[in-house]
Structures are given as C-alpha cells and as structure tokens.
Amino acid sequence: MSKRDYYEILSVTREVSDSELKKSYRKLAMKYHPDRNSDDTEKAEKKFKELNEAYEVLKDPQKRSAYDQFGHNAFNQSGGGFGGFSGASNGFDFSDMFSSIFEEFSGDQGSVQGRRRRQSSMKAQGEDLRFDLEIALEDAFNGTKPEIKYSTYMGCTDCSNSGIGPEGKILECVACQGAGVVRQQKGFFLMEQPCVSCQGCGQTIQNSCSSCSGQGRLRKQRSISVNIPVGVDDGMRIRLNGEGEAGLRGGSSGDLYIFIHVLPHEIFQREDKNLFIKAKIPMITAILGGTVDVPTIENKPVELVIPAGTQYGKSFCIDRKGISSIKGGKRGDLIVEMHIDIPQNILHEQKEILEKFEELEISRKSLDEDQDNKPPKGKSGSSKKGKRKKKSSLFNRSKKVWGAARTGIDWMNALIFRMHPIFNRINE
Numbered sequence: 487m488s489k490r491d492y493y494e495i496l497s498v499t500r501e502v503s504d505s506e507l508k509k510s511y512r513k514l515a516m517k518y519h520p521d522r523n524s525d526d527t528e529k530a531e532k533k534f535k536e537l538n539e540a541y542e543v544l545k546d547p548q549k550r551s552a553y554d555q556f557g558h559n560a561f562n563q564s565g566g567g568f569g570g571f572s573g574a575s576n577g578f579d580f581s582d583m584f585s586s587i588f589e590e591f592s593g594d595q596g597s598v599q600g601r602r603r604r605q606s607s608m609k610a611q612g613e614d615l616r617f618d619l620e621i622a623l624e625d626a627f628n629g630t631k632p633e634i635k636y637s638t639y640m641g642c643t644d645c646s647n648s649g650i651g652p653e654g655k656i657l658e659c660v661a662c663q664g665a666g667v668v669r670q671q672k673g674f675f676l677m678e679q680p681c682v683s684c685q686g687c688g689q690t691i692q693n694s695c696s697s698c699s700g701q702g703r704l705r706k707q708r709s710i711s712v713n714i715p716v717g718v719d720d721g722m723r724i725r726l727n728g729e730g731e732a733g734l735r736g737g738s739s740g741d742l743y744i745f746i747h748v749l750p751h752e753i754f755q756r757e758d759k760n761l762f763i764k765a766k767i768p769m770i771t772a773i774l775g776g777t778v779d780v781p782t783i784e785n786k787p788v789e790l791v792i793p794a795g796t797q798y799g800k801s802f803c804i805d806r807k808g809i810s811s812i813k814g815g816k817r818g819d820l821i822v823e824m825h826i827d828i829p830q831n832i833l834h835e836q837k838e839i840l841e842k843f844e845e846l847e848i849s850r851k852s853l854d855e856d857q858d859n860k861p862p863k864g865k866s867g868s869s870k871k872g873k874r875k876k877k878s879s880l881f882n883r884s885k886k887v888w889g890a891a892r893t894g895i896d897w898m899n900a901l902i903f904r905m906h907p908i909f910n911r912i913n914e
C-alpha cells in the first residue's frame with residue numbers, strides 16, 4: 487500500500503504557508519481525535535497518527551524541503567531521522583496531543599490581526615437561487631414532477647472546482663502580503679481596507695484554470711426534475727438543498743427555492759382546501775328541481791340534486807371534492823354556487839304560459855294569506871313566506887344517500903348535498 491501524500495493528508499496545497507498548515511492541522515486533529523470519535527476509534531486513531539506524522543514533517547522547513555524534493559523516500563533513505571516516528575507512535579498519548587492543540591490555538595490569539603484575517607479562504611459559498619414555477623390547479627391537486635431548466639454556476643471539471651490550472655499554484659497575495667487587508671495612513675488615522683487584488687482572502691492563483699478563469703465554476707444551463715407535492719398552494723416555496731449556484735473555488739453550493747404559482751383555473755376557484763364553482767342552472771330546474779352534473783377537479787362529474795325553489799346565489803357543498811391539504815388530513819370540499827339562466831328572446835307561446843303562470847302565482851299567494859288569517863293585500867302584496875309555518879324540508883337537514891335510486895319526484899330522498907356555513911358569504 488502506497489503512503490499518502492503529506493499535503494493531501496493535511497488537506498493543503500504544496501504552496502501552503504506555515505500558518506495555513508497549522509490551521510488545517512489543528513482543524514483535522516480535532517476532527518480525528520479518538521476522544522471525539524468514539525463510534526470508530528480505530529479508524530480515527532489511524533487517521534490521527536497519519537495526520538501527526540505528516541504535520542511533523544511539513545512544519546519543519548528542512549524536512550519539508552526534503553520531502554518536497556524526494557517525497558517519502560527522503561526519510562526512508564536516511565534510516566533514522568523521521569522514520570522513528572512510527573515506532574514512537576505506539577506509546578503516543580492522544581490526550582497530551584489534544585491539549586497541546588488547544589494550547590497552540592489559544593497561544594495564537596496574540597498574533598497580529600492581519601495574520602488572523604488571512605485565514606479566510608479563497609472559497610465562497612454559492613448564491614441561493616429562485617425559480618418561479620407556474621403550475622395548473624390540476625397539478626396542485628395531483629402533484630407533479632416537472633423538469634425545470636435554469637442557468638446557474640456549476641463546478642468546473644477541468645480543475646475540480648479549485649480554479650487552479652495544471653501548472654498553477656496558490657500564492658500569497660503580493661499587494662497585502664497575505665493579510666487580506668491594506669492599511670493606509672490618512673492624517674491621524676490608520677485606515678484598513680480589504681485588499682482589492684485578492685478580495686480580502688490573502689491569496690492569489692498563479693496560472694489559474696483557463697476554463698473557468700480561476701473561479702472553479704462555470705455558468706451553465708441545468709435541468710432537474712422537481713417533486714411538487716399534492717396540495718401545494720399559490721405562494722408556497724420549496725427549498726432544494728445545494729441545488730443553487732456552485733460555490734467559488736470549491737465553496738459549498740447555495741440552495742434553490744422553487745416559488746409556486748398556481749395559475750387561475752377556468753372554472754374552479756380555490757380557497758385553501760376548498761374549491762368553488764359557479765353552476766348555471768336552467769330557470770325551470772331552479773323552480774321545479776332536478777339534477778345537474780358538476781365537474782370536479784379529477785375530471786369525474788358528480789351529480790348534484792337541485793331542490794325545487796332553489797334561489798339565485800344559494801350554495802351547495804359536495805363533500806371531499808376539493809383539494810387535499812399539503813399537511814394531510816381530510817380533503818377539502820367543492821362548493822357549488824347557483825346561478826340561474828334566465829331565458830332570453832322567448833317564444834310568444836312561452837310568454838303566454840308565463841303570463842298565465844304569473845296570474846296563478848298571484849292567486850296562490852292571496853290564497854296562502856287567507857289561510858294564514860291575514861287580510862288580503864291585493865295584487866302587489868308582498869309574500870309572507872318569512873312568517874309561514876310551513877317548513878322547507880329540503881334545507882333542514884341534509885342526507886347523503888349516494889347512489890340511491892331516484893325516480894320522478896322521489897329525488898328529495900336522495901339529497902347528496904348539505905347546507906354549508908359559508909353559503910351566504912360567497913361573493914358574486
């Protein structure tokens with residue numbers, strides 16, 4: 487088994503500065519410290535030893551230069567030298583090592599500000615993206631999985647997102663000497679500004695990747711399919727982790743937010759889980775009663791029984807023919823609002839019948855009033871239906887008798903609707 491590269495073990499480039507090396511070592515040492523990896527101590531111990539071995543070499547300028555020239559052979563050939571590390575590691579005391587890491591860490595606090603700032607890397611997180619998705623109401627009802635296309639930054643494969651070309655390397659920024667900030671004396675004040683040459687990261691790339699101009703990412707067209715769950719509503723958004731812009735030079739990706747826009751439907755209106763529809767029924771059906779086929783969102787019409795004497799604007803509720811909630815639970819209802827189709831340009835014969843109808847209507851009302859022991863009020867007298875004792879049984883209590891046989895005037899027994907509390911609040 488070949489030995490891993492020391493720089494690779496420490497997750498640094500060959501040009502790493504002493505302070506960056508120390509920083510990376512500390513970070514990894516804490517990560518792989520056996521005390522912190524109780525679930526797989528053996529593996530962590532191995533990693534930890536490997537890490538320490540690499541650091542012991544690279545932190546020493548002489549050993550590092552030897553390693554740079556000859557690789558692992560530099561120590562194998564010397565016989566003694568660093569090769570002794572593995573032997574000594576048998577009695578290695580992890581807790582000592584760990585505390586020394588913390589000591590080093592706290593001891594570093596006194597260093598100049600510029601050096602600490604230099605720890606910011608050349609990486610940067612990618613931006614979050616917004617995608618506005620328009621869907622039909624049917625899609626909100628059924629759920630859908632559309633393929634969406636968008637322009638975004640994606641990682642550069644030529645440089646594995648690093649931004650560094652084949653012959654390239656990371657150098658300390660010349661303008662700020664790696665501090666990331668530039669100081670300027672202005673009168674009495676010492677002004678500090680982020681370095682323009684390196685955007686404050688303290689490093690620059692020599693010979694950057696030509697494909698991505700050293701960005702480690704490229705703008706491309708991307709397409710992914712998105713799961714739109716059943717019941718989504720207008721204005722909701724779905725977050726897709728890490729599907730936003732790729733980060734700068736290997737930085738983590740942003741997220742993609744899908745903003746849902748449910749398009750207005752031709753016939754249905756939606757309010758939360760409920761659907762509303764306006765049904766235009768013939769005038770005679772409104773007076774005599776009958777049935778109408780009501781379209782539903784799942785494209786299976788439902789028969790609705792219209793009771794005799796149905797008024798304009800009256801609403802009926804068809805249970806569970808609305809939308810399912812995204813949170814689950816009972817499906818919403820379909821509320822049908824009655825609109826009455828008043829015939830226009832009727833035939834002379836129809837007109838005669840209606841005039842006859844009106845005559846009869848007037849005498850019917852006065853008959854009703856006589857029965858109620860009220861003095862007759864003449865032809866234009868208003869009806870007293872508000873005071874009538876006779877109850878309109880149709881609206882008292884609904885019964886759901888699905889699939890009940892209905893013949894002729896027997897339809898009253900097969901009511902499939904019920905009164906809905908929002909009847910009178912439906913706007914025209």
Ligand SMILES: [Zn+2]
Binds near residue numbers: 645696
């Ligand atoms: Zn590249």
Ligand SMILES: [Zn+2]
Binds near residue numbers: 681683
């Ligand atoms: Zn700089």
